[in-house]
Amino acid sequence: MPVIGMATSNFFLVKDVYEAVKFARENEFSGVEIWSDVPHCYVDDFTRDKEQWSRLHTLLTESKMKSALHAPMFGINIASINHGIRKESIRQVKASIDLAHTLGSEIVVFHSGKRPAVITPSRVKELTFNLNIDAIMAIKNYAREKKVYAVLENCGVDRDDYEESLADFVHLVETCKINVCWDVGHSHCSWGVKETFESLKDKIKHIHIHDNDRSYDQHLPVGMGNIDYQLIFPFLKEFPGMIVHEIQGMNNCEEKTIQSKKELDKLLRY
Ligand SMILES: [Zn+2]
Numbered sequence: 001m002p003v004i005g006m007a008t009s010n011f012f013l014v015k016d017v018y019e020a021v022k023f024a025r026e027n028e029f030s031g032v033e034i035w036s037d038v039p040h041c042y043v044d045d046f047t048r049d050k051e052q053w054s055r056l057h058t059l060l061t062e063s064k065m066k067s068a069l070h071a072p073m074f075g076i077n078i079a080s081i082n083h084g085i086r087k088e089s090i091r092q093v094k095a096s097i098d099l100a101h102t103l104g105s106e107i108v109v110f111h112s113g114k115r116p117a118v119i120t121p122s123r124v125k126e127l128t129f130n131l132n133i134d135a136i137m138a139i140k141n142y143a144r145e146k147k148v149y150a151v152l153e154n155c156g157v158d159r160d161d162y163e164e165s166l167a168d169f170v171h172l173v174e175t176c177k178i179n180v181c182w183d184v185g186h187s188h189c190s191w192g193v194k195e196t197f198e199s200l201k202d203k204i205k206h207i208h209i210h211d212n213d214r215s216y217d218q219h220l221p222v223g224m225g226n227i228d229y230q231l232i233f234p235f236l237k238e239f240p241g242m243i244v245h246e247i248q249g250m251n252n253c254e255e256k257t258i259q260s261k262k263e264l265d266k267l268l269r270y
Contacts, residue, residue: 001268006033006244010257012035022063029245031067068106068206077089090138090139093108133176166190173203184207188227207239209246221259223260
């Protein structure tokens with residue numbers, strides 16, 4: 001059976017990270033994915049301030065919940081053609097690996113670096129590919145030293161995401177031999193759930209789940225879009241890692257998170 005987790009980012013504008021973890025515990029989630037970016041659990045603040053990370057560590061331990069981290073994302077680009085931004089981006093992802101190690105979390109989720117412009121000439125895309133490979137390998141090797149799994153999330157939903165196609169993403173994954181955070185919602189509104197699953201299934205180490213109607217990346221509760229869960233239900237049911245509900249929570253985020261969990265729990269009980 002999978003660990004059913006909740007992303008603390010569901011609440012990042014309305015609860016601090018401690019309140020979000022308590023909410024997860026009270027609502028019978030068995031795991032949390034901690035958003036290690038502003039304004040929640042920004043890596044540098046938490047790593048510097050022992051009181052903050054030890055309070056979070058104690059809360060996770062007392063709650064007996066598995067944890068994972070989502071690396072910083074705002075303004076981050078691990079394959080930026082701007083050297084300073086690239087270097088700082090890789091540093092912050094590595095810092096989140098350090099924080100995961102400190103908190104006893106097994107997984108750090110991160111994104112590939114973005115293209116410098118929406119219309120990118122092929123030789124610039126090739127440069128971004130090579131910068132991505134260098135960055136992903138550096139992050140993967142650093143995580144291995146810290147006994148943490150760094151997993152690359154499939155995006156392909158924003159206009160400047162590096163991976164314009166499933167083939168682009170698979171090429172990155174196979175070149176780097178890296179494990180994957182399969183974002184089911186992202187795959188539904190980009191390359192297709194079945195197609196993405198078939199290409200990545202042997203690499204999936206962690207899952208993000210949310211729904212949409214394929215028009216854009218809506219992060220709706222499970223069951224509120226039109227994903228056909230029957231396609232992947234046997235895999236989800238036997239998945240040994242964490243399935244994280246990652247719901248857009250600007251309004252009614254508590255209700256939406258609980259609704260999503262109930263719907264998936266119902267599916268998994270079949
Ligand atoms: Zn995701």
